[in-house]
Structure formats: C-alpha cells, structure tokens
Amino acid sequence: MAWIHKRLTSVPPGLEYWTTTHERDWPEESHLRILENTFWLIPSQHRSIIDHVEFRGRGQQPRSGGGNNGHVIRLSHESVRARLNNTPGREFNITFLHEFGHLVDMHYQVTRYVMRRRDAAGRALLRTGHTGVTQMAGERIADCYMIYLLQELAGVPYQHPADPSAYRGEQARDRFDVLLQSPAFAGIAASR
Structure with a gap:
C-alpha cells in the first residue's frame, strides 16, 4: 500500500499523518482541524x-474506531467521519484521544x-464499563485518559456510554486521581 506523508504544523513539533494515495479516502479539512x-x-x-497518525482508507483495518501499535494511531475511514468525532461544539476526535x-x-x-x-479506587477504575469489542483493563485506562482530558482540561462534558455515573462527581475524581498518581503524570502539573 502506498502512503502520502504530511504534517500538521500548527502543533509543535508537528504531528505527521499518513493518508492513502486514493484521494477519495483523504480526510477533509475539518477532520484535520479537529485532529x-x-x-x-x-x-x-x-x-x-x-510517531504518526494513519488515516485508513475504506475497507482497511480497522474498519471502525481506531487502533494502534504502540507508536502509531490508526483511525478508520468511518470513525473520522462519525458523529462522535464531529459533534458541533466539541471540536475533538474522541477516537484519537x-x-x-x-x-x-x-x-x-x-x-x-x-x-x-490494590486499592478500592484502582479496582473501581479497572471495573468501569467499556463499550468496545476489546474488554481488557487497558481499555479502562484509555477511556479514563480521554475523559480526563476532555472534562478536566478542555472543560467539555462527556457522558461515558457504558458507565454514565463513573465519570461524574466523586466517582470521576477518584478515577482521575488514580490516573494522575500514575507514572504517566509524574512531574506534570495536573489541571483540575
């Protein structure tokens, strides 16, 4: 498969993204702005x-949602265009987050x-519902990271579809605290 390599330059140091050579599969300008x-x-x-983001073409894996290999995020043709990632007033790609x-x-x-x-807050985070096909513990961490960034940093409300009460009030704070105490946020001033 042939790829075209481009860079979003407004975000230092720039985010590289790849698209297929098929123009019909290219992301629209609004998709790039949201990214x-x-x-x-x-x-x-x-x-x-x-490392980079791949905007996958029609019929390529993943067919819906997204995927990754540890350094590359793959966004399906359908997910980039889905309402979830193109909601007016919320200019963020939920799948990418x-x-x-x-x-x-x-x-x-x-x-x-x-x-x-091995504490109650950690167990609660790992038992949070998840709507995706994959049901491993890492899905809960990825959801928590996404929702923390949306709700706490961007100030955008987000209703978790699988477990709506999990990210409201004290339950949300407990989950976010577990994430913020992890090595991922060591040395980062967390915003609340």
Missing part, C-alpha cells in the same frame, strides 16, 4: 510518544501501576 485541536489538548510531555490513552498506558505502564495499587 489539530485534539493534539493541542494532549500534555506536551506525552506528545513525543506518537482514546487511542492516545493506549499509547500513554503502554509507554508508562499505567495498567500495571493501577493493578499493583
């Missing part, structure tokens, strides 16, 4: 974890940290 807004939301200390949460989890071993805590 830029989303990348700005990620703490600068985490941005170097990603979730997948970036996986990169942070892998890089800093957040799931391992939470499992070793």
